[in-house]
Each structure stands twice: as C-alpha cells, then as structure tokens.
Amino acid sequence: MRKYxxxxxxxxKAYYTxxxxxxxxxxxxxxxxGSHFADVMKxxxxxxxxxxxxxxxxxxxxxxxxxxxxxxxxKETCGYTQCSEQSAVDYLAKDNEFELFWQLLNITVAKRxxxxxxxxxxxxxxxxxxxxxxxxxxxREMFDMFGIKVNNHPFLKRILMPDDWEGHPLLKTYPLHxxxxxxxxxxxxxxxxxxxxxxxPENRDPGKIDIKDTKRFSRIGYEVPFxxxxxxxxxxxxxxxxxxxxxxxxxxxxxxxxxR
Amino acid sequence: xxxxxxxxxDFDRMGTIFRASPRQADVMILAGTLSKKHAEFAxxxxxxxxEPKWVISMGSCANTGGMFNTYATVQGVDRxxxxxxxxxxxxxxxxxxxxxMMMLQKKIRRESADMKNNTKQDLTTQTxxxxxxx
Numbered sequence: 112m113r114k115y116x117x118x119x120x121x122x123x124k125a126y127y128t129x130x131x132x133x134x135x136x137x138x139x140x141x142x143x144x145g146s147h148f149a150d151v152m153k154x155x156x157x158x159x160x161x162x163x164x165x166x167x168x169x170x171x172x173x174x175x176x177x178x179x180x181x182x183x184x185x186k187e188t189c190g191y192t193q194c195s196e197q198s199a200v201d202y203l204a205k206d207n208e209f210e211l212f213w214q215l216l217n218i219t220v221a222k223r224x225x226x227x228x229x230x231x232x233x234x235x236x237x238x239x240x241x242x243x244x245x246x247x248x249x250x251r252e253m254f255d256m257f258g259i260k261v262n263n264h265p266f267l268k269r270i271l272m273p274d275d276w277e278g279h280p281l282l283k284t285y286p287l288h289x290x291x292x293x294x295x296x297x298x299x300x301x302x303x304x305x306x307x308x309x310x311x312p313e314n315r316d317p318g319k320i321d322i323k324d325t326k327r328f329s330r331i332g333y334e335v336p337f338x339x340x341x342x343x344x345x346x347x348x349x350x351x352x353x354x355x356x357x358x359x360x361x362x363x364x365x366x367x368x369x370x371r
Numbered sequence: 372x373x374x375x376x377x378x379x380x381d382f383d384r385m386g387t388i389f390r391a392s393p394r395q396a397d398v399m400i401l402a403g404t405l406s407k408k409h410a411e412f413a414x415x416x417x418x419x420x421x422e423p424k425w426v427i428s429m430g431s432c433a434n435t436g437g438m439f440n441t442y443a444t445v446q447g448v449d450r451x452x453x454x455x456x457x458x459x460x461x462x463x464x465x466x467x468x469x470x471x472m473m474m475l476q477k478k479i480r481r482e483s484a485d486m487k488n489n490t491k492q493d494l495t496t497q498t499x500x501x502x503x504x505x
Contacts, residue, residue, distance in 0.1 A: 272443070273408045280442055289442030297410035297445055313446040317435070 139163040139170075147220050151189050155181065168223045175211070175228040179237045182213065182226065186242050191215040191224055194243035197250065199230075199257045201283045207232045209259060213239070213246075235260040256281035275300075288315050372402050372429065375465040387472055393419040398475065400468075401452070404432040405445040417452050425479070427471055428454040431461040 142148045142162060148169045152162060158181050161172040173181050185191040196214040203209070206229070213226040230236055238261045239246045250261045251270040258279040261267055269276060277292045278285055288294070298310050323341035376382045376389060390396045393416045405413055417426065428448050431437035434457045436446035448454060455478065456471045 271408075285442070287441055293407070293442040296407045297451055300411050301414045301451055310450055313450070314435070315440060315446065317440065 137165050139165055142169065147222055148224075151185070151224065154184060154188050158184075165225075168225060170225045170227060172227050172229075175230045175234065175236055178211075178213075178226070178228060179239055179242075182215075182239045182242050185215055185224065185226070189217065190219055191217045193218065194239070194245050194249070195223075197239075197246055197253065199253050199259055201257065201281065202229075203232055204283060209257060211236060211253075211259070230259065235262050237262050238264040240264060255279070258282070288313075372400060372468060375468045380465040380469055382469070382472070385469070385472060385476075393417075394421060396420050397423065398425045398427060398472075399452075400427045400429050401433045401448045401454075402429040404437070404439055405448050405451075406443050407445055408443070410445050410451050413448070414451050425455045425475055426452055427456045427458065427468075427475065429458045429468060429471075430463050431459070434459070437461060 140163065142152055142164060148164065151169065152159065152171075155171065158173055158177050159171045160174065163170055171181075182194075193216040194213055195216050196212075198212065200210040200212070209230045209232065211228050211230050215224045215226065217223070228236075236259060238250055240250065240263075247265065248270060250264055251267060253259050254261060254264075254267055255269040255271050256279055268274060272280065273296075276296070278290060289296075294313050295304075295307055298304075298306055302310070325335050325339045325341065326337065374380055382388070387398075393399070397420075399417055399420060401413065417424070426448075428434050432439060432444075433448050436444050438461075440446075445451065456475055458467050458471050460467055
C-alpha cells in the first residue's frame with residue numbers, strides 16, 4: 112500500500128519535494144565498429160570532443176569555433192543534407208554557458224546526428240546559413256529568444272518578438288508573465304505611457320472575482336441593477352422564493368406521508 | 372466564424388456579410404488570441420473603420436487572454452479596443468456567434484441615432500476605473 116501523506120494544502124506545495132530526486136537520463140551507448148556512425152566519426156577525426164549514441168542517434172560534442180568546419184564536413188562528406196532544427200539551451204545559472212545544438216538528417220541512410228557545443232555567455236557563434244538555408248530562421252529565433260549573436264548571418268534580427276522588444280524570453284531568468292516592459296508593451300505602443308493609469312495593470316489571475324463588480328457577477332440571494340454602485344453597508348436579507356426554491360427550514364404545505 | 376458564414380449557419384440571411392476592408396465594415400470580430408506584437412495593428416484596423424462601429428470579442432483568448440497567460444499575449448482585447456459583446460467559449464460554437472450578432476443588432480436598435488449618447492467609447496476597465504479611448 113502507498114504511504115499515507117496528509118493532503119491538506121497539497122495544491123500549494125511543489126510537485127517534487129524530494130531534494131535527492133534524480134531525473135532519469137536516457138541511456139547512452141558507444142559507437143559500434145563498422146556502422147555508419149563509425150564512418151562519420153572517422154571523418155570527423157579530432158574535431159569531436161565527446162560522442163555517444165542516444166536513442167539510435169549520434170550525438171557529437173564540438174568546440175564552438177569549429178561549428179562551420181564540422182557542419183561542412185558533415186554535409187559534403189557524410190551526406191547530412193538537412194538541418195531540421197537548431198537552437199540553444201540556457202545553462203547560465205549553472206555554468207554561465209549556453210548549450211547550442213544542431214539536428215542534422217541524412218536522407219539517403221535515414222540517420223540523424225545531433226551536434227552539440229557549449230558557448231560562453233556573451234560569445235558569438237558562426238552562422239551555418241551558407242550550408243543550410245533552414246538555419247537562417249533558426250538562428251534568428253535563437254538570437255530572438257536567447258540573445259546569442261551569430262556572426263556572418265545575412266539578416267540577423269528578431270523573428271518572433273517585435274523589433275523594439277526588450278529582453279530575451281526563453282532565458283530562464285525571464286518571467287513567464289513578462290517583465291515590466293512586456294506587461295505594458297501594447298499600452299505604451301498604442302496609447303503612450305500616460306495611459307497606463309487609465310487602463311490599469313493586466314489581470315493575471317484567471318479566477319479573479321471582484322465583489323464590487325456588479326457588471327459581470329451576480330449576487331447570491333438578491334439582485335442589484337447592472338453596473339450599480341457597490342454599497343458596503345447595505346444589508347440585504349437573503350430571500351428565497353417559495354415557488355422557485357424549496358425552503359427546507361419550514362414544513363412543506365403538502366405532507367405526503369403522515370409517518371414522517 | 373467560418374462555419375457561421377457558410378451555408379449551414381448562413382450569416383447572409385441575417386444581413387451579415389464579410390467585408391475585405393475595415394473601411395467598409397461596421398463590426399469587427401476579434402476571433403482568437405491577440406499577441407502583443409499584433410495589438411498595434413489590430414488597433415489600427417479598428418481606427419480605420421468608419422463610425423458607427425462595434426466590436427465583438429470572440430472566444431476566451433480574445434476576452435481574457437485565455438490559456439495564454441504569458442508575456443506575449445494581450446490579456447483581453449478590451450485593453451486596447453472597446454468591446455461591445457464578449458463571446459464565451461473555447462472555441463465558441465457557430466450558434467454563439469450568431470446569437471452575439473443578434474444581440475448586437477438588438478443593442479444597435481436601442482442606441483439613439485445621434486452619437487452624443489453613444490457611451491461605447493467609455494470603457495470601464497476591470498479595475499472599475501473609467502477609461503476613455505479616443
């Protein structure tokens with residue numbers, strides 16, 4: 112049987128209270144001799160710092176300055192002609208580094224490779240747009256979301272957020288509900304900053320109920336006119352209609368069964 | 372909105388016809404999430420409409436931001452555009468939109484012809500303060 116845990120206040124607590132919980136990792140295996148990936152590794156030579164196979168897919172770690180060279184070799188020698196995904200992971204709090212990855216696909220042998228590198232905070236990476244056209248938008252998105260600069264990119268500007276946006280939303284330090292700039296962005300842009308007082312802050316609480324609001328919420332037991340002023344002192348007795356609701360405090364007029 | 376315009380629900384029989392330009396439109400239906408990037412353009416479309424004009428906010432996302440309680444979504448289009456009718460639902464049924472259009476017609480009939488009494492531009496925000504969007 113499962114151990115009994117008190118359930119009061121359970122929704123306010125974090126899901127994981129176990130400090131020593133270790134997230135299970137995907138098993139990694141070595142590259143087999145004679146396989147397609149072994150040939151790839153031979154071609155890569157000393158450029159690869161670390162390599163393993165995860166879920167049938169080769170993962171190679173490289174130095175960030177080698178990325179164009181490695182990608183060119185993979186494309187021209189090994190036949191990885193498609194770059195399906197490219198982005199970054201924020202490890203700034205732990206190592207002050209980003210982990211950049213490129214997901215490559217070889218359609219002739221149906222194999223995938225992930226190229227991974229660690230990039231220091233504030234450093235720039237070389238663009239692989241001359242090799243893979245799909246990297247154009249992916250690198251722009253990476254710049255937009257993480258603020259990682261890309262050298263020799265043809266058109267490096269924000270792709271998802273507006274051009275005058277402040278901050279990079281996928282950084283772990285960026286709040287989900289947005290910072291001060293984000294929460295007033297549309298108001299500042301359309302009406303100007305002086306309209307902040309008139310429009311008021313965003314309501315981020317989906318379950319918010321205002322007792323003084325007579326426009327959207329009805330009163331229980333009595334009615335007030337639409338958009339009436341809220342009067343704190345008014346005492347309205349709760350009255351139940353005899354016909355619509357049954358008042359269980361009184362005996363009903365019709366007693367069906369004498370024995371009750 | 373597509374379904375209510377098509378033959379099964381048929382907006383045309385109620386005299387509602389979709390227009391290609393905001394300058395020919397009387398009603399603006401905000402159907403779906405409004406991102407902060409596009410808030411400016413939605414407001415510009417509203418400004419391009421000729422008076423008298425009305426706005427229907429369709430669905431949870433347009434009403435309150437809905438499930439997108441994030442940095443990039445406008446938390447209710449009434450922050451930037453005065454809304455006449457809010458449609459609940461995620462997504463609203465075609466009947467809901469039809470009913471909203473009928474309610475709007477009812478509302479328009481109640482309005483007086485001179486725009487002096489048009490209180491539509493007085494926008495009472497969720498905090499209860501009165502805002503005037505010009």
